[in-house]
Amino acid sequence: MKAQIIVLAAFAVFAASPVAAIQRLQTATRSCAEVQSFVQANRAVILQYPSTRGSGGLLYDRAVANSDVCLGNGFGERSSVPSKDKRNCPIWICAPSTDLRP
Template sequence: MKAQITVLAALAVFVASPASAIQRLQTASRSCAEVQSFVRANRAVIVQYRSARGSAPLLYERAVANSDVCLGNGFAEETYVPAKDKRNCAILVCRSTTDLRP
């Protein structure tokens, strides 16, 4: 019985502790420099942004600081998202080395 209480107490502490989740950032409310700085500081961030067409719901990308953050055999490739001050703000995203690119 004592062991069960200890296990339940440990489980309660584990469930109550905050999760270590990836940060999210809406690019429309930040300057390009702020977006890039936030990505570098957090190493990997989910960026949310509106499509250039404007009619689509929010789009998402996993922005990374460099290729070291890419899982497995991926690499960091430059892409662009809209920011508060720039239409094309450069960020890095992971791509698989198995992706064939012309």
């Protein structure tokens, strides 16, 4: 019984820690260098940026520092997001593996 309480307490502490949460960043207010630096520092980040279709909507991407951050069989793939100073700021995202890609 004591062991179960200790395990549950440890799980509760881990789940409540800030390490478990993924950071978010709005790219429209940051330079490309700031976006890339933030991704490298946090290893995986949710990026929020305005749609290029002019609808006023927001789009989201999960940017990663490198392929090692991709879960499962995914791999790193180049992409870009708009930033304050660049229309196409290069980032890495995770893409799923298929029979056609390793």
